[in-house]
Amino acid sequence: MVSVCALLTAAPAALAEPNPSTACSYRSVPAPPVDTSERPPPGKAAPAPLPVPERPVGGTRLAECGDVLPDKAPALPKQLAAAAWLVADLDTGAVLAAHDPHGRHRPASTIKVLTALTALQELSPETSITATKDDTSRECTCVPLVTGGKYTVRQLVRAMLMKSGNDAAYALARTVGGHGGVEEGLRKMNALARSLGALDTRAATPNGLDAPGMSTSAYDMALIFRAAMRNAEFAEAVKTRQMVFPGQNGKPDVDVFNDNKLLANYAGALGGKTGFTDDAKHTYVGAASKNGRRLVTVVLFTPKQPVEAWQQGARLLDYGFAMKPDVKPVGQLVERAPGDDNAGTNRQAKPDGTADGIDPSAAPTAFGNVGGPLTAVAGVLGLMGLLLYLRKKKAKRARALAAR
CATH class of the missing domain: 1.20.5 (Single alpha-helices involved in coiled-coils or other helix-helix interfaces)
Structure with missing residues (x-):
């Protein structure tokens, strides 16, 4: 009886909040915001943090908060300032190295990878979208779209990924949502993320502007980018360096250039996406190919110094390519949510961004x-x-x- 009493006495202590000095700082939520962008509208409460899975998606080592490296790993590149990063094999999904891979951070514009993937799964690239005043009233960066202008999904996806057009992202999410508008578009984005196994991710806006509840992780962003790169339209969009975006209603055509500097500065670059907000700091996801191997890297919550986010990504790509192809991985990018046999389906999601039908093994127990x-x-x-x-x-x- 003594041992049972001890267990019963000790159990409630496990319900206490973790001590920040001894636990992972970003395990459940990103760092506190530095501005008012995440203040809920009057009369509304901020959404609760997403549940933290009892077993980390991708393997037990990916629950670690510091450097997660294989045995006898070489020294890490210098000038890595990101709070979280990851490098993985784009084809096999093997995670080669990481730092706090499931730590939750704001994605900024890297969430547009999920916006693009959702749009390309829901809509034909040739579908015509008429821009509304709501679309063209977004906080920029913008393409810009013209109210009443007609654009194809392909044009909007490319402009969104290349120039990080917030107006294009909004138009795509609104169209994906149908009669439910952007809110329904976000529901579909979050359902897709969860079906992929990206359980740290909740899109609160389609363009990456900060809003209550927004989060992702280095692991999730690599997972989402890997899925997106299997879509030919997406893969073509992120590697396109320049396009002519059609002018509308008497407006001239616009030359759109890709703002991902990796394309012009890294041999074998396949594309990627940059991001920045005051709360998210700088973020980046990108991929490259070398000697028959394709790697993806993610950098989250980093200042611009000592080097930019894409440059940290380039150093991590070098680090990954320097590893032997048969190195024992520290984890795995999964193909679907744990226990989910309906990969790729866009199941019903709850308003908080979680989806029905997920196996309980991927989520916390009732306690x-x-x-x-x-x-x-x-x-x-x-x-x-x-x-x-x-x-x-x-x-x-x-x-x-x-x-x-």
Whole structure:
């Protein structure tokens, strides 16, 4: 009984919030915002943080908060200032190295990778979209779109990924949402992210501007980018260096250039996406090919100094390419959400960005992280009950024999 009491006494302590000095600082939420962009509208509460899976997606080592490196790994590149980063094989999904891979941070414009993937799954590239005043009233960077102008999905996806057009992202999400508008578009984005296994990700805006509840992780962004690169339209868009965006309503055509500097400065670059907001700091996802291998890298929550985010990404690509192809990976980019046999389906999602139909193994137990201890307590109590029952049965039988 002493051991059972000890377990019962200790269990509630596991419900306490983790001590920031001993736990992963960004395990459940990003760093506090530095401005008012995430203040909920009057009368509305901020969404609760996404549940932290009891078992980390991609492997147990990916729960580590510091450097996650293979055995006998070479020294890391210098000038890595990002709070989280990851480098993985784009084809096999093997995670070669990482730092706080499931730490949650704001994606900034890298969320447009998810916006693009959702749009390309939901709409034909030739679908025509008429820009509304809401689309053209977005906080820029913008293409810019013209109210009443007609554009194809292909044109909007490319302008969004190349120039980071917030107006293009809004128009795409609105169209994906149909009668439900941008809110429904975001629901579909979050459902897709969760079906892929990106359980740290919640898109609160389609363009990456900060809003309550926005988050992703280095692991998730690599996962989403890998899925997007399997789409030929997306892969072509992120490697395109220049395009002529059509003028509308008497406006001249616009030359759109790709703002991803990796394309012009890294041999074998396949494309990527940059991002920045005051709260997210600088973010980056990109990929390159060398000697038959294709790698993807992600950099989150980094200042611009000592080097830019894309340059940190380039150093991580060099680091990954320097590893032997048969190096034992530290984790794996999964193909779908754990326990999900319906890969690629856009299932119903709840307003908080979570989706129905996900196997419980990918999410916390009913008791959060104390599920294990409470289950152990229940097991011990059950065993004690059985022993007491057997003891009573034995005593009853002895009394019956004595009465004969």
